Amino acid sequence: MSITRAGCAALDAADPLRDYRDEFVLPDGVVYLLGNSLGALPKRAVERVAHTVGVEWGRHLGASWNTAGWWDLPQSTGDRIGQLIGAAPGEVLAGDSTSISIFKVLSAALRLRPDRRVIVCDAGEFPTDRYVVQGVAATFDREIRETGPERSLADVLGPDVAVVLISHVDYRTGAIRDMTAITEQVRAAGALVVWDLCHSTGALPVDVTGVDFAVGCTYKYLNGGPGAPAYLYVAAQHQEAARNAISGWHGHAAPFDFEPDYRPADGVRRFAVGSPPVISFAALNASLEIWAKVDMRSIRAKSVALTELFIALTEGLGLELATPRDPVERGSQVCFRHEHSYPIMRALIDRGVHGDFRAPDIMRFGFAPLYNRYVDVYDAADMLAEVLGKELWREDRYQRRLTVT
Ligand SMILES: *Cc1c(COP(=O)(O)O)cnc(C)c1O
16 A cells, blocks of 8 residues: 555544644644654744743842752753653753763763773774773773674673673664663663763653663754753762762852862752853753653654654665664664765755765654654655656765855
């Protein structure tokens, strides 16, 4: 049976999540399949940022640290994110970037395993994760051991491994790793695990129960806005012993006593460092209000349906699927390998279909169940067929790489 645009429109009409699209600003003529990189703008974020700037900052000025809850933003926002990842209140703190959060939790993990020298990270892990591992290893005089196509986790785990950093969903292929099984495997070896949830939070159900540490960003599926605060999770059982290597005043036990020496705050608050980006927090919290209402099982069901549809519609185009074919193993993205992925993606974006390119040869399409429709998937596949069929990507202006791909 062939799939029609009218059939897709019928799926949209029956979609339990269909009304959420109206929460977002989506330009006409654009099929936005880049919510896995920068989520769309929630309408309420526009109002919330205007309020924070105009009223909280403009009118109430410094009093807002108390009256508008600015001081508590890292914890109050962290608790909201915690609900999306199965964390208890007080286990998640929002702030800084994912990269900085990785530094903080990795160095804390090393301190909890002082007699173990090795940090494990995959060869294909997201570059910033690898770069921070390299910085942490150099700073704290540890070794790195890599997993990869030829070396599994079982091959590298041993009594000298302190911590394993691993992404739940691979940023390039969209493959999901088994969080429960891997966490058990790492802990059975006496090591600690740090999960990077950048491509899972807001894309599929996540449950950090039993996990030691986790980090994630909020500007992808959570629609927090460009540069929105990241978050870190520290299991309650580790909080008392865990230390923040970046021991700033916002993580101090009594910051307004202005003591000369650092004393860590209780709980996850000790992972705060300095003044939070209050305006970014406003945008993020507006989006999190939407997320508080969403059932993650509906998100996952629609995500699977959207990615299945896109794969079915693009099957005859001669592209090599780089994403797992089985939806159980796939996050909320579809990617293909193609020698000309870069100019193909540029030609698509020029025609209103937004995805991205990941070196060396991957084109990625992310599916955000809150605002992507089945007809969007249909139109994107249609445009991809046209760009490939007519070789529209061959134009000169698509060949030169822009700074951000
Ligand atoms: C997006 C992403 C990051 C982003 O790091 P920032 O410091 O927030 O820029 C890190 N790790 C992974 C796996 C990602 O997908």
